Amino acid sequence: MALNNRFKALEELQKRQPRKVEFPSGKISDYYGENVFNITVMRSYLTSEAFKSVKKAMLEGYRIERHIADQIATAMKDWAMSKGVTHYTHWFQPLTGSTAEKHDAFFKPVEEGRAIEQFEGQLLIQQEPDASSFPNGGIRNTFEARGYTAWDPTSPAFIMGRTLCIPTIFISYTGEALDYKAPLLKALDAVDKAATDVCQYFDKNITRVRSTLGWEQEYFLVDAALYNARPDLIMSGRALLGHSPAKGQQLDDHYFGSIPERATAFMQDVETEAYKLGIPVTTRHNEVAPNQFECAPMFEEADIAVDHNLLLMDLLEKTAAKHNFKVLLHEKPFPGLNGSGKHNNWSLGTNTGVNLLQPGKNPKTNLRFLTFLVNTIKGIHDYADVLRASIASASNDHRLGANEAPPAIMSVFIGSQLTEMLDKIEKSIKAGKMTPEDKTALKLDIGKIPQLMLDNTDRNRTSPFAFTGNKFEFRAVGSTANCSQAMIAINTIVAKQLKEFKKDVDAKIAEGIKKDEAILKVLQDLIKSSKKIRFEGNGYGEEWVKEAEKRGLSNLKDTPRALATMKTKAYKDLFSSQGVLTPREIEARHEIELEAYTLKIQIEARILGDLCQTNILPSAIHYQTDLLKNIKRMQDVFGEKEGKKMAKVQIELAKEISTHIEAIKTKVDAMIEERKKANKLEDAEEKAFAYCDNIKSYFEPIKYHSDKLELLIDDNYWPLPKLRELLFTK
Ligand code: ADP
Numbered sequence: 001m002a003l004n005n006r007f008k009a010l011e012e013l014q015k016r017q018p019r020k021v022e023f024p025s026g027k028i029s030d031y032y033g034e035n036v037f038n039i040t041v042m043r044s045y046l047t048s049e050a051f052k053s054v055k056k057a058m059l060e061g062y063r064i065e066r067h068i069a070d071q072i073a074t075a076m077k078d079w080a081m082s083k084g085v086t087h088y089t090h091w092f093q094p095l096t097g098s099t100a101e102k103h104d105a106f107f108k109p110v111e112e113g114r115a116i117e118q119f120e121g122q123l124l125i126q127q128e129p130d131a132s133s134f135p136n137g138g139i140r141n142t143f144e145a146r147g148y149t150a151w152d153p154t155s156p157a158f159i160m161g162r163t164l165c166i167p168t169i170f171i172s173y174t175g176e177a178l179d180y181k182a183p184l185l186k187a188l189d190a191v192d193k194a195a196t197d198v199c200q201y202f203d204k205n206i207t208r209v210r211s212t213l214g215w216e217q218e219y220f221l222v223d224a225a226l227y228n229a230r231p232d233l234i235m236s237g238r239a240l241l242g243h244s245p246a247k248g249q250q251l252d253d254h255y256f257g258s259i260p261e262r263a264t265a266f267m268q269d270v271e272t273e274a275y276k277l278g279i280p281v282t283t284r285h286n287e288v289a290p291n292q293f294e295c296a297p298m299f300e301e302a303d304i305a306v307d308h309n310l311l312l313m314d315l316l317e318k319t320a321a322k323h324n325f326k327v328l329l330h331e332k333p334f335p336g337l338n339g340s341g342k343h344n345n346w347s348l349g350t351n352t353g354v355n356l357l358q359p360g361k362n363p364k365t366n367l368r369f370l371t372f373l374v375n376t377i378k379g380i381h382d383y384a385d386v387l388r389a390s391i392a393s394a395s396n397d398h399r400l401g402a403n404e405a406p407p408a409i410m411s412v413f414i415g416s417q418l419t420e421m422l423d424k425i426e427k428s429i430k431a432g433k434m435t436p437e438d439k440t441a442l443k444l445d446i447g448k449i450p451q452l453m454l455d456n457t458d459r460n461r462t463s464p465f466a467f468t469g470n471k472f473e474f475r476a477v478g479s480t481a482n483c484s485q486a487m488i489a490i491n492t493i494v495a496k497q498l499k500e501f502k503k504d505v506d507a508k509i510a511e512g513i514k515k516d517e518a519i520l521k522v523l524q525d526l527i528k529s530s531k532k533i534r535f536e537g538n539g540y541g542e543e544w545v546k547e548a549e550k551r552g553l554s555n556l557k558d559t560p561r562a563l564a565t566m567k568t569k570a571y572k573d574l575f576s577s578q579g580v581l582t583p584r585e586i587e588a589r590h591e592i593e594l595e596a597y598t599l600k601i602q603i604e605a606r607i608l609g610d611l612c613q614t615n616i617l618p619s620a621i622h623y624q625t626d627l628l629k630n631i632k633r634m635q636d637v638f639g640e641k642e643g644k645k646m647a648k649v650q651i652e653l654a655k656e657i658s659t660h661i662e663a664i665k666t667k668v669d670a671m672i673e674e675r676k677k678a679n680k681l682e683d684a685e686e687k688a689f690a691y692c693d694n695i696k697s698y699f700e701p702i703k704y705h706s707d708k709l710e711l712l713i714d715d716n717y718w719p720l721p722k723l724r725e726l727l728f729t730k
Pocket residue numbers: 212213214215216296297298299300345346347348355468470471
C-alpha cells in the first residue's frame with residue numbers, strides 16, 4: 001500500500017533542520033524601526049513646514065492640507081525607494097478580523113516607452129479599493145457601490161517586503177465605518193477628552209490622556225508537513241478530531257522550559273523583522289501546552305499597539321513558512337490542551353508622563369489613582385455585557401469558561417489590599433459634611449496605598465479583568481482577535497463613566513462641597529453601586545458560577561448570546577453618546593459578527609463530515625476488513641467453530657469498530673440534515689443560533705467515536721497525523 005499522507009508527512013519531518021538565522025549586523029538599536037517612516041525619518045525628508053504639519057497631525061489629530069500631503073507623499077516615496085520598495089498599499093483593518101491591502105506600483109509608463117516613479121498626495125490621502133467583498137452588514141448596498149480608505153497620519157507608514165504600507169481607515173461612501181480602526185480612534189478620542197477633564201481636578205498641566213495597550217500574544221507552532229496532512233487545521237485552524245496524547249500538559253514541563261532549537265530560530269527571525277518595523281517585542285517564552293509560545297512587546301499607545309499586534313501576527317505567519325512551520329493563532333487548536341489568548345494590558349497615560357492607574361506618592365496623587373481605579377470598575381460593572389460582546393467569537397467560545405481561561409462571567413479583581421481600601425472609603429464617609437478629623441483619617445489611609453501595593457503580591461490568574469499593580473489586564477481576549485474590539489469597548493465605557501463622574505462631582509461642588517470631599521463622596525457612591533462586579537476568588541470554580549448567578553451577573557456562554565446585547569438600547573446609547581459608533585453601524589456590526597460565527601461553524605461542520613466520510617470511516621473499514629479476513633482464515637484452518645473461538649478478540653474488535661462506524665455515520669447524516677434546515681433561515685441571528693444550538697452540538701459526539709476508532713485501529717492505517725505527532729515534534 002502506498003504511504004498515506006500522515007506517513008509521508010512524518011517522513012518529511014525526519015529531514016528537518018533548524019533554519020540558520022542571519023542576524024543583521026550591529027546592535028538591535030541600530031536597525032530598530034529602520035522600516036518605519038517615523039518622526040526621525042520625516043525630519044530628514046521633509047521641509048520644516050511639512051514636518052511641523054505632519055507632526056501636529058500625528059500628535060494632535062490636525063488635518064493635513066493638500067500641498068503638504070503632496071510633499072509627504074514624495075518624501076515617503078523617495079525614502080521607500082531608497083530601500084528597494086516598488087509598490088505602495090493602503091493598509092486597513094476590515095471587519096474580517098485580518099488586515100487588507102491592495103498593492104499599486106509607484107512606476108508609471110510615460111511617452112517614448114519610458115517610465116517614471118510617481119506618488120502624489122491624493123493617492124496618499126484617499127483611495128477606493130474594490131471593496132465590495134468586504135463585510136459591510138448591509139451598509140453598502142450595490143447602488144452606493146464602493147467604500148474608501150483614508151490615510152491615518154497618527155500611525156506611521158512602514159515597509160513590508162518591497163511594499164510601502166500606509167495605515168488607513170476604511171469607510172463607506174455614506175460615512176459609516178467599515179473597519180476597526182475608525183471607531184478605535186474615536187473611542188481613544190472620547191476617553192482622552194473625558195479623562196483629561198477629570199485630571200483637571202488634580203493637575204492643570206494634564207492636557208492629554210492616551211490609552212495604553214500592552215498585548216501578550218500566544219500561539220502554537222506545528223510542522224508544516226504535518227499541518228498539511230490535517231485538512232481540519234487547514235480549513236478551520238483547529239483539530240476537530242484526535243485523541244489526547246498519553247502525555248499532554250500534566251507534567252507542566254513545557255511552561256518556561258527551554259525553547260526547542262527550531263522554534264528559537266523561528267522566533268529570532270520574527271523578532272528581527274519586528275524590530276525593523278519598530279515593534280518593541282521584549283519577551284518570548286514557552287507557554288503551558290506543548291509547542292505553545294508567547295511573545296509580548298512593551299506597551300504603546302493603543303492604536304499603535306493594535307497595528308503592531310496585527311503586523312506581528314502577519315510576521316508570525318510569514319516567517320513560519322520559511323522555517324517549515326505553521327503558526328496556529330486559533331484560540332483552541334487542540335482539544336484537551338490549553339488554548340491561546342491575548343491578554344490586553346490596559347491603562348491611561350498623560351502628557352505629563354503619569355500612568356493614571358499607578359498609585360501615587362502622596363494623598364493627592366492617590367486620590368487621582370483611586371478616581372481612575374473606581375471609575376473603571378464602575379464602568380465595567382455597568383457594561384459587563386458590552387465587554388463580553390467585544391471578545392465574542394466562535395473560536396474564543398472554546399476558551400471562556402473551559403477552566404483554562406477566564407470564565408464567560410465578567411468580573412474585576414483588585415487584590416485584597418485595595419479591596420480593604422475601597423471598603424474603608426465605602427464605610428468611613430458618613431452622610432452630610434465630613435469633619436476635619438474624618439478627612440485627616442481618610443487622607444492617611446489613602447496615603448498608604450503605595451506601601452500597600454509594594455507588598456501586594458496576590459495575583460489572581462483566573463479573573464477576566466484583573467488589576468495588576470499599575471494597569472488592568474483583560475485576559476479574556478482571544479488570540480485571533482483584533483485587539484481593537486476590546487480597546488473600543490473598554491475606552492468607550494471608561495469615557496462614558498468618567499463624564500458622568502465629572503458631572504456628579506461638579507454638581508456637588510456647586511452645592512458648596514469642597515473638591516476633594518466631593519470626589520470622595522462620588523467615589524463612595526460608585527464603590528457601593530459597583531460592588532457586585534468585584535470578585536477575588538477562584539474564577540474557574542463551579543461555586544463562582546452559582547455565586548455570580550446570585551449576584552445577577554451575566555454568564556453568556558456562546559457568541560450569539562453574547563452578541564445579543566448589541567441590540568439593546570443601552571449598547572447603542574453607550575457608543576452613540578460617545579461618538580464612537582452610530583446605531584446603524586452597530587446593527588451592521590452585529591450582523592457581520594453573526595455571519596462570521598455561522599460561517600465558522602459551518603466550515604467546521606463541513607470539514608468534520610468530510611473527514612469522517614472520506615478518511616476516518618474508510619480507514620476503519622479497511623482495518624475491519626483485515627480483521628474479517630483473519631477470522632475467515634482462522635476458520636479455514638481450524639474449522640468453523642474452533643476458528644471462531646480462537647478469533648474471539650478479532651470478532652469483538654470488528655464488532656466494536658462497527659458500533660463506532662455506525663454512530664459516526666448516523667451523527668454525520670443528522671448533522672447534515674440540521675445544516676440544511678439552518679441554511680434555509682434568512683435571519684442572521686436565527687441562523688447563528690441554529691448553528692450554535694443544533695449543529696455544533698454534534699461535534700463532540702462525533703469526535704468521541706472517531707477518537708475511539710483512533711485507539712482501536714492499526715496505526716499504519718490511521719490517515720491523520722495524531723495529536724502527539726503534531727505536538728511533540730521538535
Ligand atoms: P507580567 O504581567 O508578566 O508580570 P508586566 O507587569 O511587566 O509583566 O507587564 C505585562 C504586560 O503589561 C507587558 O506587555 C507590558 O508592556 C504591559 N504593561 C505594563 N505597563 C503598562 C501600561 N501602563 N499600560 C499598558 N500596558 C502595560
